[in-house]
Amino acid sequence: MARVAFVTGGTRGIGHEIVARLKADGMKVAAGYSGNDAAAEACAKEFDVMVVKGNVGVFEDCQRAIAKVEAELGPVDVLVNNAGITRDTVFHRMSPEQWGEVVRVNMDSLYNMTRQVIEGMRERGWGRIINISSINGQKGQIGQSNYSAAKAGMLGFTKALALENAKKGVTVNAIAPGYIDTEMVQAVPEKVLQSIIDQIPVGRLGRGEEIADVVSFLAGERAGYVTGATLTINGGQFMGG
Template sequence: MARVAFVTGGTRGIGRCIVERLKADGFKVAAGYSGNEEAAQACANQLNVMPVKGNVSVFEDCRRAVELVEKELGPIDVLVNNAGITRDGVFHKMSSEQWGEVVRVNMDSLFNMTRQVIEGMRERGYGRIVNISSINGLKGQVGQTNYSAAKAGMIGFTKALALENAKKGVTVNAIAPGYVDTEMVQAVPENVLQAIIAQIPVGRLARGEEIADIVSYLAGERAGYVTGATLSINGGQHM
């Protein structure tokens, strides 16, 4: 029987690449989204996956989303916590709204989503949780104290949860991508984008498929001995 995967923020960018790869791997896949109906419908139609609308920063939304997925597809075996936002600004000018929104969507969502599935995974003796962090959670970034703090917190969450669930057949890992060739990055002014690429030793942006390849491995049954790890995919930009 095909296993079930739920990818938050799964209808665009890196998330969509992950959804496409897991679907190709034979999973039954649910793709979470918060607002872009057009992108969600396109993802659902083109990849034949289940779109699930909800706000990952709201616990009850996450509870309802998981209930819908489990009713339609079955118990969730793989959770990819990918949803995230940026609200950039230097800290001495940052508003509480900029700070709070990023922490809620990028960090609180880990509790909101994972809490819904962890007991079932433990009871069944199998689960894969993959958290999409960031290079900036490892090295920091000017204008992103909120984002860097949340993404660094994700790594601590990963390690602690991995320890708690290792004996239950549930692995918990993080991926820390560098700059990826998504619509969001391509919208950066050309001169800024070229300056970013100049700092990457391999001389290019990552492709979404390269991130999805790592998720595919961590989500699979062969990755049972990998837990508590943070895998950097940044072209050598930060080591």
């Protein structure tokens, strides 16, 4: 029987590529999104997948989303926590709203989404939770104290949850992408973008499908011995812990 996967923030950017790959792997896939209905409709049509609207920062929205997916596709076997936002500014000018919104969507969403599926995964003795962090959660970034804090917190969450569920056949891993060629990155001014590329040893931006390839492995049957890991995919830009 085909596994069921739910990808938050799955209709654009890296999430779009993850949805494409998991669907190609033969999974039944649902893509979560928060606002862009046109992109969601295009994703649903392109890949023949289910799309579900909601705010991952709101627990009740996540309850409703998972209930819809499980009613239509079956119990969720693979959860990819990919949704994220930025509200960049230096900390001494950061408003409570800029801090709180980023923490809710990037960090609280881990609890809100994973809490809906973890008990079922444990009962069935199989599950894959994959958290999409960021290079900036590892090394920090000027103007992103909120984002960096949330993405770093994701790594601690990954390790703790991996320990709790290892004996139940549920693996929990994180991926920390560097700068990937998405709409968000392409919106960066050309000179700034070039200065970023100049800092990447392989000399280019990453591709969304390169992240999706690693998600595909972690979501599969052969990754049962990989848990609590953080896989850095950044072209050599940062090699620290």
